[in-house]
Amino acid sequence: MNDIVYVGRHSLMHNVSRHAHESWEFVYCTYGTGTFVFDGSSISYKCGDVVIIPPMVPHSNASEGGFRNIHVNMTSPRLTLKKPALISDDSNHFLLDAFSAVCFHFYSDRKQRIALLSIYGDLICCYLAAYQTVQQRSAVVERIENDIIANYADCDYELDTYLRSLPFSYDYLRKLFQKELGVTPHKYLTDKRLQIAAEALVNAENSGSTIADIALMCGFRDPLYFSKLFKKEYGVAPSFYPKARQQADNQQSRNAGSVRIAVEDA
């Protein structure tokens, strides 16, 4: 369990003098830029970055143009960091949502505030673990991927219009996306829609959805076109997919079972 012991949200500031504290500090920059200086190292950050400072690490913070930061101090987070680190929120802003909620609940007197704060503490630490590893995708590829996942359900979503709205050439973006994710943005969108449709088909018995409902829910206005694409990708028509998958799952668990038995026999 994370214990959030202090939360502060600063107006525009230019300097915080050198200090240290017993708790972990998580600093989300909501405006401007700045540089944290530690003994023998420094981290420069910009809007959307989070700087994590382990306990008892002296630090100062300065900026020419100024910054607005949210500070969250936590005891006993599940983190193994030894040195200060920086991670960046992505275009979904999930980390900003979490920091904003923490700001609210820390100073509200609503029910369940302690439980909520503790869960948000876990959430922030989990995002740190997710984002801390070396970024394997460019920020712009991640942004395109996020936009696709946010809009796959919209039959009127125009991926081309979105790509052309970005400050890079259309061809460069297509190639960069393909290089990093193995498929073009358009193929990625279609694959994602079909993948989500496949899950929905398996769930259809429980949800009362028809194949036309599911096609629409995954951004296909024309159920016939959907069925054609689906069959091409999964080898069976949408209406047979749940049964085919169950058979494949059964086969797999039988195989997994025999592997286990073999290992136990060995």
Added chain:
Amino acid sequence: MNDIVYVGRHSLMHNVSRHAHESWEFVYCTYGTGTFVFDGSSISYKCGDVVIIPPMVPHSNASEGGFRNIHVNMTSPRLTLKKPALISDDSNHFLLDAFSAVCFHFYSDRKQRIALLSIYGDLICCYLAAYQTVQQRSAVVERIENDIIANYADCDYELDTYLRSLPFSYDYLRKLFQKELGVTPHKYLTDKRLQIAAEALVNAENSGSTIADIALMCGFRDPLYFSKLFKKEYGVAPSFYPKARQQADNQQSRNAGSVRIAVEDA
């Protein structure tokens, strides 16, 4: 641990026929209105509402004008509900943020997605517990309180302008707020700023902030005016507050200690 087994986001729909499933279902309405019909009861919902349906409860869902809903199906949430229930997100939209994040992570292949989904499941259940009890505040009072907590740090925040922007008379809102929270909105804002300043003062040794920094951080551009208000509320000047509070805390723990000893002796 919550296991999120299915997530769906619907395009505009008018009907979902009667069905039941083994998992819990959480339905967030993002557009329109609708009515869930159960055996012997029904729940009407609108944009911003969440309907929670326990396992194996048959339900259908219909609407004249249509709805767009996010469905999250979960196994083993920590909930004791026996019957379907409705809760409403408030103007902070924290529940919508959580449902949106679940939609994203369920269909992404990012690192830590299983851990993140599980934490968001906990978060949604915790909000249900927080919001499920009978509302003790009107929606508009909650909205004003949320706006105050969101803006206390802004020296230029004009509470009057905000109150006058709401679709109720200014005097009615002042009276309703006072009736439900015991103070006027303006006193609530000042109290909240001073409360946050008090926490920041206690933390100041660790954070390197001056009293002028803290005043500014809590929406007071003039540190002298802040000090005057603070002294009136807490009985000591801001610079003496940390010491005074520590003395009070020590006294309290001594008293608590002697009570404990007395009980052990008894």
